[in-house]
Amino acid sequence: MGYACAINLPRQQAMPELPEVETTRQGLAPHCIGRRVSEVAVHNARLRWPVPESLADTLTGRLIQRIDRRGKYLLLYCEHEANGHVGVLMVHLGMSGSLRLVEPGTDRKTHDHLVFSLSDREDDLDAEPQWELRYHDPRRFGCCLWLELPVEQHPLLVSLGPEPLSEAFDDQHLFRLSRGKSAPIKSFLMDSHVVVGVGNIYANEALFRVGIHPLREAGGISQARYKVLSAAVREILAQAIERGGTTLRDFVNGKGEPGYFQQELSVYGRAGEPCVRCNKPLTEVRLSARSTVFCARCQR
């Protein structure tokens, strides 16, 4: 049997990978859609980019229409009730961010930087909120911005690669984009212009699963190997979403474990420990200052 490797990870903030962001989207949607933002409190605007000073004015009174995800960006479509104008609240959770729904009046924790009070759409603006949506982010690597439609034209979104769970992400895409590239396959896989949402954990795991050495040149990998690799990325992410969704279903006041804690990690966080396949101690190298763990025997 495999290892339950979550216990080997250092005790630190859970990194929001794509499965966590998708789980957040799915958890928030049923409680937020159709509600009105009755109040916005910005306690600390100094995120990766400053929270716009006008955010509270812009957002207050709007109805949340729907919540989308693009890569690790959450997109909350918000309609102005009076004039029908639709804009988008774009949230990134960075390294340590989270969005939680809590009951109004709940003590605000350290690093709860933004508080959105949500009320029923029938209520007037002075009515008691039903929920508070709180943005929490100790390291403040995340962001919270206001976008005008169409959001695809926004500089942060315009050059993103395909979604890893979409049909556009396949062997042909990876093979074509990689030709002539000398960058290591792991760097290539983590490049958001190539595919969005593949962070360090899943890049390590996917490469181990398909037996590709993380330092191998992306441009020298065959289309056949890219077929296996794209399938592995898709499967691992889908499984993490499924498992994360199970524990995070109750998102209100929720404190679930992120998807990768529910998943057996074969290499990430296991440097020096035996390979789950061949028992050889796993190797760790730095690649662009990122921990890169692999089996020097199984991955070629």
Next chain:
DNA sequence: ACCCCTACCTGCTAGC
């Protein structure tokens, strides 16, 4: 054009 490095930031841990 491509690739690599840096900056941003705080919490945790190891080592003194």
Next chain:
DNA sequence: TGCTAGCAGGTAGGGG
């Protein structure tokens, strides 16, 4: 016990 240095990493943007 208390301090500090080192490490963790998503992402955009700059330098080579």
